[in-house]
Amino acid sequence: MKVEQISIFIENKSGRLAEITRILGENGINIRALSLADTSDFGILRLIVNDVERANHVLKGKGFTVNKTEVVAVEVPDRPGGLGAILQTLDTESINVEYMYAFVEHCGGNAVIIFRFDETDKAINVLKANNFSVLAGERLYSM
Amino acid sequence: MYFNEEFETLPRPALEALQLKRLQVVVERVYANVPFYKDSFDRAGLKPADVRSLDDLQRFPFTTKQNMRDSYPYGLFAAPLEEVVRIHASSGTTGKPTVVGYTQKDIETWSELMARSFMAAGAHRGDIIHNAYGYGLFTGGLGAHYGAERLGASVIPISGGNTKRQIMIMQDFGSTVLTCTPSYSLFMAEEASAAGIDFKKLKLRIGIFGAEPWSEAMRGEIEAKLNLSAIDIYGLSEIMGPGVAIECIEAKKGLHIWEDHFIPEIIDPATGLRLPDGELGELVITTITKQGIPLIRYRTRDITSITYEPCVCGRTHARINRMCGRSDDMLIIRGVNVFPSQIESILVGIEGVEPHYLLIVDRKDNLDTLEVHVEVDEGIFSDEIKILQLLSKRIEKEIKDVLGITCTAKLVEPKTLQRSEGKATRVIDKRKF
Numbered sequence: 001m002k003v004e005q006i007s008i009f010i011e012n013k014s015g016r017l018a019e020i021t022r023i024l025g026e027n028g029i030n031i032r033a034l035s036l037a038d039t040s041d042f043g044i045l046r047l048i049v050n051d052v053e054r055a056n057h058v059l060k061g062k063g064f065t066v067n068k069t070e071v072v073a074v075e076v077p078d079r080p081g082g083l084g085a086i087l088q089t090l091d092t093e094s095i096n097v098e099y100m101y102a103f104v105e106h107c108g109g110n111a112v113i114i115f116r117f118d119e120t121d122k123a124i125n126v127l128k129a130n131n132f133s134v135l136a137g138e139r140l141y142s143m
Numbered sequence: 144m145y146f147n148e149e150f151e152t153l154p155r156p157a158l159e160a161l162q163l164k165r166l167q168v169v170v171e172r173v174y175a176n177v178p179f180y181k182d183s184f185d186r187a188g189l190k191p192a193d194v195r196s197l198d199d200l201q202r203f204p205f206t207t208k209q210n211m212r213d214s215y216p217y218g219l220f221a222a223p224l225e226e227v228v229r230i231h232a233s234s235g236t237t238g239k240p241t242v243v244g245y246t247q248k249d250i251e252t253w254s255e256l257m258a259r260s261f262m263a264a265g266a267h268r269g270d271i272i273h274n275a276y277g278y279g280l281f282t283g284g285l286g287a288h289y290g291a292e293r294l295g296a297s298v299i300p301i302s303g304g305n306t307k308r309q310i311m312i313m314q315d316f317g318s319t320v321l322t323c324t325p326s327y328s329l330f331m332a333e334e335a336s337a338a339g340i341d342f343k344k345l346k347l348r349i350g351i352f353g354a355e356p357w358s359e360a361m362r363g364e365i366e367a368k369l370n371l372s373a374i375d376i377y378g379l380s381e382i383m384g385p386g387v388a389i390e391c392i393e394a395k396k397g398l399h400i401w402e403d404h405f406i407p408e409i410i411d412p413a414t415g416l417r418l419p420d421g422e423l424g425e426l427v428i429t430t431i432t433k434q435g436i437p438l439i440r441y442r443t444r445d446i447t448s449i450t451y452e453p454c455v456c457g458r459t460h461a462r463i464n465r466m467c468g469r470s471d472d473m474l475i476i477r478g479v480n481v482f483p484s485q486i487e488s489i490l491v492g493i494e495g496v497e498p499h500y501l502l503i504v505d506r507k508d509n510l511d512t513l514e515v516h517v518e519v520d521e522g523i524f525s526d527e528i529k530i531l532q533l534l535s536k537r538i539e540k541e542i543k544d545v546l547g548i549t550c551t552a553k554l555v556e557p558k559t560l561q562r563s564e565g566k567a568t569r570v571i572d573k574r575k576f
Contacts, residue, residue, distance in 0.1 A: 009524050044528060
C-alpha cells in the first residue's frame with residue numbers, strides 16, 4: 001500500500017528543473033505528481049513517476065543525488081472538508097505528517113493526497129481502519 | 144625618533160658581529176637543553192662550535208610548525224617551567240595548538256621590541272593607545288599592551304569586539320593610536336559612519352595594523368576613512384608575537400625586522416636554499432635572544448622578499464616586504480589561521496559527509512567571509528528539508544567550535560566541485576590583498 005517517491009537534490013540555480021524534466025521526458029518517463037520544496041540555497045524535487053526504477057537510474061546517471069522514499073497516497077473526495085477529515089483522524093491518532101502535497105485526478109471526482117509520515121505502516125493502518133482509500137503504487141503510477 | 148637608538152641604528156658590521164655572538168650562544172643553548180635540537184643537529188652532523196660565521200647558519204636544519212606540534216606542549220622549551228612566566232598559543236589548530244613560553248627576560252625583550260615598533264610607527268609617550276587586538280592566548284593583545292606600557296603611553300586594553308563601545312571610547316577617551324586588524328579598522332569606520340560619527344573628528348593619528356595580509360589599496364582606503372596614518376606590523380607567536388617587524392612612518396616601505404634579536408633569511412620553499420636579496424621566497428627566522436623557546440631557522444611559510452638597503456629613517460635593520468602569500472595552504476580568516484585540512488577533518492567527522500568540499504573566502508563589508516560548500520550525495524541526502532538544514536547548521540557549529548570562525552555551510556549538487564587529477568582546488572580566495 002505504499003507508494004515509491006523519488007526525491008532529487010537541486011541547487012537553486014537556473015535551469016536545473018528544466019534539465020531534470022528534459023532527462024525524464026527523453027527517457028519516456030511520465031510524471032504523475034510532483035512537489036518542490038525550496039530554501040534559499042537548495043531545493044528538493046519530489047516526484048511520483050510511472051517508472052520509478054528507470055527514473056532513478058537515468059537521473060543518477062546524470063550525476064543527480066536521488067533517493068527513494070515510501071509515501072502514502074490517499075484518495076479523498078474532491079469537495080470541501082475532504083482533506084480536513086483525514087488530517088483530523090491523523091491528529092487524533094498522533095501521527096505526524098512530515099510533508100504532503102496534493103493532485104486532482106483528471107478523471108473521476110477524487111483528489112489524491114501524497115503524505116510522508118515518520119511511521120508509514122502505522123499511518124496506513126490508521127487510515128484504512130478509518131475507511132480512507134489508500135491507493136496502491138501501481139494504481140498511481142498508471143493513472 | 145628611536146626607542147633604542149644605539150641598537151636600532153647599529154652600523155651593519157657591529158650588528159652582524161652581535162648577531163654572530165648571539166647565534167653562537169643560542170645554538171649552544173638549544174643543543175644543551177632541547178633534545179629535539181640535539182637530535183636534529185647530530186643528524187646533520189653539526190656541533191654548536193660549527194657556527195663560525197653567520198653564513199654557517201645555512202647548514203643548520205629548519206624548524207617547522209609540525210616540529211612544534213610534535214613537541215606539544217613544552218617539548219621545545221629551552222628554559223625550565225619555573226622560569227616561564229607566560230604561555231601563549233597560536234590559533235592554528237590542526238588538533239593541537241603550538242605553544243610558546245616566555246621567561247621574564249623574553250617578556251622584557253618583547254615589550255622593548257613592541258615599544259620600538261610603536262615608536263617607529265610614530266607613536267610616543269603621551270599617546271593614548273586603543274588596543275583592539277584580542278587579549279588571551281593570542282599574542283596580539285598582550286604583546287601590544289606591554290609594548291605600549293614600555294613606551295610610556297597610556298594603553299586602553301579594550302580587546303576586540305563590541306564595536307559601538309569601541310567607537311564611544313575612542314571618542315570620549317581621545318584615543319590617538321589604534322591597534323587592530325586592518326579589516327576590523329574598516330569595519331569600525333563603517334559602523335561609525337552608520338551611527339553618524341565622523342572619524343575625522345576623532346583624535347586618531349596612527350593605526351598599527353597586522354595579523355592578516357592587506358594591500359596598499361586597503362591602506363589607502365583605511366587612511367581615507369579613518370583619517371590616520373596606517374602602518375603595517377608583522378609578527379607570529381612562534382617567533383614572539385607582534386613586533387617582529389614594522390614599517391617606519393618615515394618610509395612606509397618595507398618592515399624593519401629587529402635584527403639584533405632575529406636573523407631573517409629568504410629561502411626557496413621548494414629547495415630550502417637561500418635566495419638573493421630582493422627575490423620572493425619564504426621567510427625563515429632564527430631567534431637569537433629568546434630564552435623560553437628559541438627557534439633555529441623557523442619556517443614561517445610567509446612569502447616575502449628582503450632588502451638591506453639603507454632606509455631614510457636611519458634604522459640599519461633589514462626590511463621585509465609586505466607579505467604576499469603563503470608557501471602552504473594556510474588561510475588567514477579574520478586573523479585566525481585556518482588550514483583547509485582542518486575543515487576537511489571536521490567534515491569527515493560528520494557522519495555521511497564526503498570530503499568533497501570547497502572553501503570560498505571573500506571579504507564583504509571589509510570583513511572576511513567563509514562559505515563551505517559541501518556536496519550532497521546519497522549518504523546525506525534526505526527528502527526532508529529540515530534534515531538538510533540541520534546538517535548545514537551542524538557543519539557551521541562544528542567549524543565554529545573547533546576553529547572559532549563563523550562560516551556559512553552551503554549544500555551543493557555532487558560533482559559540481561572540481562575534481563582534478565592532481566591536487567583538487569579546495570579554496571577560492573576572492574579577497575584582494
